[in-house]
Amino acid sequence: MQELVEMREVMVHFPLQRGETVRAVDGANLTLAPGEAVGLVGESGCGKSTLARALLRLVPLSAGEVWFDGKPLHRLPERELRPLRRQMQIVFQDPMASLNPRLRIGHILTEPLEVHGLARGKQAWQQAGRLLERVGLSPEYLNRYPHEFSGGQRQRICIARAIATQPRLLVADEPTSALDLSIRAQIHALLRDLQRELNMAILFVTHDLHAVRQVCSRVLVMYLGKMVESAPADRLFTAPAHPYTHALLDAVLEPKPSLARRPRNLPAGDVPTALRVPAGCRFHTRCPYAQERCRVEEPELRAAGEGHQVACHYPLSTETEP
Ligand SMILES: Nc1ncnc2c1ncn2[C@@H]1O[C@H](COP(=O)(O)OP(=O)(O)OP(=O)(O)O)[C@@H](O)[C@H]1O
Ligand code: SF4
Ligand SMILES: [Mg+2]
Structure with missing residues (x-):
């Protein structure tokens, strides 16, 4: 279609x-x-x-x-x-x-x-x-x-x-x-x-x-001018794969004990703006899981299960290989 x-x-x-x-x-x-x-x-x-x-x-x-x-x-x-x-x-x-x-x-x-x-x-x-x-x-x-x-x-x-x-x-x-x-x-x-x-x-x-x-029925999550996650609504709320989505949900929902790597609160200060977009993964300056690769290589949106896409080298969902 x-x-x-x-x-x-x-x-x-x-x-x-x-x-x-x-x-x-x-x-x-x-x-x-x-x-x-x-x-x-x-x-x-x-x-x-x-x-x-x-x-x-x-x-x-x-x-x-x-x-x-x-x-x-x-x-x-x-x-x-x-x-x-x-x-x-x-x-x-x-x-x-x-x-x-x-x-x-x-x-x-x-x-x-x-x-x-x-x-x-x-x-x-x-x-x-x-x-x-x-x-x-x-x-x-x-x-x-x-x-x-x-x-x-x-x-x-x-x-x-x-x-x-x-x-x-x-x-x-x-x-x-x-x-x-x-x-x-x-x-x-x-x-x-x-x-x-x-x-x-x-x-x-x-x-x-x-x-x-x-x-x-579906949700897109945007960060500094780009999509970082796209998923059916039910799935996004129960199994967010991007650390940023997870942090957004943390702010409004009950903690999910099933997710072992629950992000801590994101740092409040030094939030980048659309004037100064960080290199590599644009979320790396705030991400609790950032690694060296994240600072240099920008992640593409990739499939992470049915109807689910995420732009992260180390997604929280286990369905994608890092
Ligand atoms: N006409 C403009 N000239 C310069 N900068 C702009 C203009 N319009 C938007 N911006 C900047 O572009 C960025 C994105 O703005 P936008 O209004 O699209 O964000 P938003 O996600 O809708 O925010 P909000 O949730 O507050 O409505 C911001 O940094 C904003 O200051
Ligand atoms: S690519 Fe790295 S910095 Fe970006 S969201 Fe994933 S783990 Fe965090
Ligand atoms: Mg707006």
């Missing part, structure tokens, strides 16, 4: 005035099957949002390729991209900033329908009402303005706008981190339901590993 999305060796570098370069995304690979929900996790600043934007061509690529439904987004002119944009939508963290405060909800929701020629006038308005219902809101809200809603309701409106064009891909960049804890699970459940009903792929960017479990 053809992948819906394939990103190959993507780089997004930002040159700074003083001659330095921020290597925000630095050789990342990613695939999404049609209808698949994939979580993208990693510490703040590791390049998740930049990668998500590069996928939608909202930021220029420095190198690499992005394929969507067999089409090379990385070399399509904007004119040819436009019809594809209907199939790729994004929801951001801050729903208030994403909604024009001067427009009624009805106008916010009919706009994408009209722009893409899907419906007009009364028909578009009716369709907007159905979209509101689909995200758990009353169609009577069409005449109201964004400020009349709570944060969770506003994010539902953003989601309604995103699914208006029946996209095949929804990128959700921290869609619930600005919301109250009690609201988050409801929005995660909504995303999961929509993904299944509309057979829509989701790239779910988040710091919240519990949310990933709720929404996603």
Whole structure:
């Protein structure tokens, strides 16, 4: 089956005035099957949002390729991209900033329908009402303005706008981190339901590993601009193979006595940034298991069991030979 999305060796570098370069995304690979929900996790600043934007061509690529439904987004002119944009939508963290405060909800929701020629006038308005219902809101809200809603309701409106064009891909960049804890699970459940009903792929960017479990079947772990592990969600949570993933999980889950080499807490100081990416394995400055080889040789992503890939010379899982 053809992948819906394939990103190959993507780089997004930002040159700074003083001659330095921020290597925000630095050789990342990613695939999404049609209808698949994939979580993208990693510490703040590791390049998740930049990668998500590069996928939608909202930021220029420095190198690499992005394929969507067999089409090379990385070399399509904007004119040819436009019809594809209907199939790729994004929801951001801050729903208030994403909604024009001067427009009624009805106008916010009919706009994408009209722009893409899907419906007009009364028909578009009716369709907007159905979209509101689909995200758990009353169609009577069409005449109201964004400020009349709570944060969770506003994010539902953003989601309604995103699914208006029946996209095949929804990128959700921290869609619930600005919301109250009690609201988050409801929005995660909504995303999961929509993904299944509309057979829509989701790239779910988040710091919240519990949310990933709720929404996603596969998880990608990113560190300093690159993927270090990819695994089915269940497997990632029970048998992480990369020391970094293990450390991330340690922060939120009960210790796993079955894993003999449980990492100690990672050193807090001297965390490298995208401005200064260490040579060799980019995690070696913080890794409790680093050895000489790790300082000089960068590990490639390699198979570590079914559907599982890890970029480490000495993975914690016993299924790969070091
Ligand atoms: N336009 C830009 N110019 C320069 N540097 C940038 C730009 N956008 C992002 N960066 C840098 O690129 C790196 C990756 O940023 P990005 O926002 O993609 O990280 P993130 O993983 O989404 O972080 P967070 O979890 O905090 O949202 C960071 O070091 C950031 O400062
Ligand atoms: S390659 Fe070495 S430094 Fe990198 S994660 Fe694996 S053990 Fe740690
Ligand atoms: Mg981000």
